[in-house]
Amino acid sequence: MQAASDVHLLQTGELSDNSDLTSCSYIGKLLVSGPDAAIEVVGNHISQFMFGRPSDNTAFQTVIDNYRDAILSAASKLRLEPSDRVTFTGVWFHVDYDQQPWFEGYVIHVTSSDGIAHARPYDIEIFDHDRSDEGRFRIAEFAATSAGHLVDRLLSAAFGTAGDSSQSTSGLPKLQGVVWYPAADGDKADLPIVVSKLVEITRSDRLPEDVEPLKADLGVAQQEFVDAHAEALASGAASERLRDAFAALYKMSPKMNKWALRQLQFSKFGARDDQIVERQEIDGLIRLSDLANSSQLNGYWFQVRSKDGIIQGSRFKRFDDDARIGLNDYRAVFKRKLDEDQADEDLSCHLASDWHPTRTGALVRFLAKGFEPQLSW
Structure with missing residues (x-):
C-alpha cells in the first residue's frame, strides 16, 4: 500500500514487516522513457499530473479528451466505494520528434477516503495502444535478505534488460528501466510493485542522469x-x-x-x-561537429531526396555523440543556403550542406539554423 501523495509517481511500494523474501518471483514490464504522468478520476472529474504535480499540458489534455468515456468507464469499475479516487499512473511517452505522444499506464491506484492507496498492475485496456501483456517478461525466482536487497536485485536485472536502450531523435533513451509485478501464481500477496529506473528524467531539453547506484566514480x-x-x-x-x-x-x-x-x-x-x-551564433562554412560543439543550436535536419528529385523525408535530430566527435563531418559541411534553393522552405534553414549520393542512388544532405521541433513536455 502507498500513501495517497505518492500515487502520481512511479515509485517502489512498501514491503510489510512480515514479507517472506526467501523466494521471490516477479514479472517485468519494460518502462518507456518520459516524465511520470498520471490520470486521476474523482467522480466524473478527470485531472492530469506530470512529474507528480498538477499539469495543464495541452497534448496530454487532448489525449484525455479523446478517451474521456473510456477513462470514466474504467474508473467506475475499479472503485469499491463511490468516494474512491482512481489514479492511472504511468509515463508520458514522447521521445521522438516525428511521433505522436501517448500515455503509457503501469500502475492503478485506488485511494479510499482514509487516504490509503491500493496498487495493482495496469492490466486493462483504455487506449487503443494498450496491450496488457506487451513488453512483459519473467525472471527466475531468487532469494532476498531485505527490502533493500530485493530492490537492488531487481535493479540489476533491469540494467541487464533495458540498460542498452536505443536512442531517440531527441537523444533520450527509449527505455528508462523496468516495472516489476509479483508473479500472478505466487502466494506472497504482500510483495510490492517495484520500479527500477536506470535514469532520472527531469526535462525534455536535458538528457537524463544515471540513477545513483549505476554511476561510475569519476577519475x-x-x-x-x-x-x-x-x-x-x-x-x-x-x-x-x-x-x-x-x-x-x-x-x-x-x-x-x-x-x-x-x-x-x-x-x-x-x-x-x-x-x-564560448558558444555563439554561427553562420557560414562550418562542420557538423563544430556546429554541435560551439554553436547555440540544439540539433540539425537530415534530408533525403529520391533519384527523381522528390524530397522523401526530413528528420530533426538532437546533437549526439556521433555529431560531437565528427562522425559525419566528411559530408556534413554547412554553408550559407543559396537563395534559389527552396527545397527546405518549410524548415526555413539558413545553413545547408551539399547533396551527397548514397549507394541506393538517393541523395542526402544536412540542414541547420532554422525551425527546431519540440517535444510535448
Missing part, C-alpha cells in the same frame, strides 16, 4: 574538469583551469574527449579546434 582528470567547469560557470568566463582540464582529457583518449564534449552540451562553453570557446 582524477574527469573530476578536475567538472570542478573547473563549475568554477568557470560561476565566474561567467572560461578559465585557464578549464582549458587545461579539457586539454588533458583530449590527450588521454577519444573516449575521454567524447565524455568532456558531452558534459559541455548544455553549457555556455563549448569547444572548437580542440579549444574551449
Whole structure:
C-alpha cells in the first residue's frame, strides 16, 4: 500500500514487516522513457499530473479528451466505494520528434477516503495502444535478505534488460528501466510493485542522469574538469583551469574527449579546434561537429531526396555523440543556403550542406539554423 501523495509517481511500494523474501518471483514490464504522468478520476472529474504535480499540458489534455468515456468507464469499475479516487499512473511517452505522444499506464491506484492507496498492475485496456501483456517478461525466482536487497536485485536485472536502450531523435533513451509485478501464481500477496529506473528524467531539453547506484566514480582528470567547469560557470568566463582540464582529457583518449564534449552540451562553453570557446551564433562554412560543439543550436535536419528529385523525408535530430566527435563531418559541411534553393522552405534553414549520393542512388544532405521541433513536455 502507498500513501495517497505518492500515487502520481512511479515509485517502489512498501514491503510489510512480515514479507517472506526467501523466494521471490516477479514479472517485468519494460518502462518507456518520459516524465511520470498520471490520470486521476474523482467522480466524473478527470485531472492530469506530470512529474507528480498538477499539469495543464495541452497534448496530454487532448489525449484525455479523446478517451474521456473510456477513462470514466474504467474508473467506475475499479472503485469499491463511490468516494474512491482512481489514479492511472504511468509515463508520458514522447521521445521522438516525428511521433505522436501517448500515455503509457503501469500502475492503478485506488485511494479510499482514509487516504490509503491500493496498487495493482495496469492490466486493462483504455487506449487503443494498450496491450496488457506487451513488453512483459519473467525472471527466475531468487532469494532476498531485505527490502533493500530485493530492490537492488531487481535493479540489476533491469540494467541487464533495458540498460542498452536505443536512442531517440531527441537523444533520450527509449527505455528508462523496468516495472516489476509479483508473479500472478505466487502466494506472497504482500510483495510490492517495484520500479527500477536506470535514469532520472527531469526535462525534455536535458538528457537524463544515471540513477545513483549505476554511476561510475569519476577519475582524477574527469573530476578536475567538472570542478573547473563549475568554477568557470560561476565566474561567467572560461578559465585557464578549464582549458587545461579539457586539454588533458583530449590527450588521454577519444573516449575521454567524447565524455568532456558531452558534459559541455548544455553549457555556455563549448569547444572548437580542440579549444574551449564560448558558444555563439554561427553562420557560414562550418562542420557538423563544430556546429554541435560551439554553436547555440540544439540539433540539425537530415534530408533525403529520391533519384527523381522528390524530397522523401526530413528528420530533426538532437546533437549526439556521433555529431560531437565528427562522425559525419566528411559530408556534413554547412554553408550559407543559396537563395534559389527552396527545397527546405518549410524548415526555413539558413545553413545547408551539399547533396551527397548514397549507394541506393538517393541523395542526402544536412540542414541547420532554422525551425527546431519540440517535444510535448
